[in-house]
Amino acid sequence: MEDALELRDLTKVYGSLTALDRVSLSVPPGSVVGVIGPNGAGKSTTMRLILGLIRPSGGTAVVLGTEAWRSGPSLRRRVGYLPGDLKLDGGATGRDTLRYFGLISGPVDERFRNELVERLEFDPSRRVRTLSKGNKQKLGLVQALMHRPELLVLDEPTSGLDPLMQREFLALVREAKAAGQAVFLSSHVISEVQHCADHVAVIRQGHLVRSARVAELRDEAPRSVRLELDAPLTAGQAEALRQAGLAFRAADDPPGPLRPGDAVTVVEGQVSGSPVALLGVLSRLGLVDVVIEEPDLEQAVLGLYGQAAPVAEGGHHGR
């Protein structure tokens, strides 16, 4: 099946600044790809290139089989876009705004539009300038979603939404995915996309530094492990723990602080990937308590943010 979105060596140069450098990735229909990166990494530039608002300096953005910059209005009727910096006519009401965007986008099913307005608890009778950031964001989401576009391009979609509305948004994304729509969304933190995205692309300073399935990232992400033992760790036990994948301070390091209760030794470390191998070793230790935390994707991604070299080949999603 043809990809809903395919970026091939997409590059954007502003004078001496390379905002985006040979980024390649694809989003198949019915999938959700999240692009994450720090502010100014090139996320919004990527999205503006996809919408044909700016012209690529190199490479192409192929949207629903058509090159974005050369595409006509019929293509954009099949795309829904939420800008990262959403600016709307302040004097118009939400209803006016939705009517206007309805006229210039794909055919809008009014029932579905009203359902969106209700689910996001948006009040369309108020003038845009009286809306809070979160409510403006809801208006932006409704206009992006209301014509059930084949491709959704959402720049920081959850920004300004309260946790309840974030959850509603995630539900909407899952429904879009189930209906076969492709979703390309961005965030500066992975926690916002990890629950709805199948794939994650990490960009930093215009480079795609990682492209992976969320499950893959989760497998690699470090989990914090904390062991409380009733006796000091022997050299053999320490070696066994290391063999099982636990990275922690050397065994002859002074033990963790003494706490009330039976624990005399505290071992804190990190395990990457599955902690199952560790469990066998743990059963042979005099454990007082053990804590193995959820994989910390944020930590994994922050590591990528600091990574200097870009990946040699553009990542390819969803194949």
Next chain:
Amino acid sequence: MAGSALPVVRHTLRRSRVGMAGWSVGLIAASLLYLPIYPSMGATGDLEAVVSSLPSELVTTLGFASISTGAGYAQATLFGLLGFVLLTIAAVGWGAAAIGGEEESGALELTLAHGVTRLQVALEAALALALRLAAVCGMLLVTVLVLNGPSQLGLTPSHVAAGTVALYLLSLLSGLAAVAAGAGTGSRTGSVAAGAGIAVLGYAFNALGHQAEATRWLRHFSPYTWAFDPAPLANGFGNGAWGGMAVILGLCGVLVLVAAVGLSRRDIR
């Protein structure tokens, strides 16, 4: 898709209802301020006496030469002065908001991300400007026709129409200059500067061109001269008025073209 033609025009007009009403009220007020006092000012010759005491260069500069006639009075006070100023401000304001203002505020991005072409957005912005100005000028035309009798101006209705069309085209030119500058640069300030610049230079060239033989050539480059030198309120569409209007209309067309090309070829900010 009936009922969805010209979406940008329709949305813009809908959003400008208050503005159009405001500018109409302004022009009606300006008409009421000047025209009803014509019988006690221009027609009695009092004003002419004052004018004749002024240096003749100043009189022609201000356009007061035929102030004792109804047409000359209406031209000097309303069409050539306050009405011109008000309509120019309205036109430049709307023209600058259309693309430059929208882009500078960031709102244009979302419009262009929808099912419209840039060409369409530029053309519809120009059309929305032309329609709004036409509506306001229509109010001016009606007001002047209503006041014509009571104010003893003695204007021929078709000549009032000619004068209104001349004023309409003149303000449209400034407004379209603002649209074109906005389409080319995406800057609201640049749009206002372009629109106001055309109006101010046009007025200044006309005024300076009237002052001395040496500066007479300036008037060839003044849209204000093209529109009003044939005195359309006195002579209707004759006396070269058509020609002047046609030149302005042609320039308007060029500006629309510039706007369309300017918006189509560049990155949106």
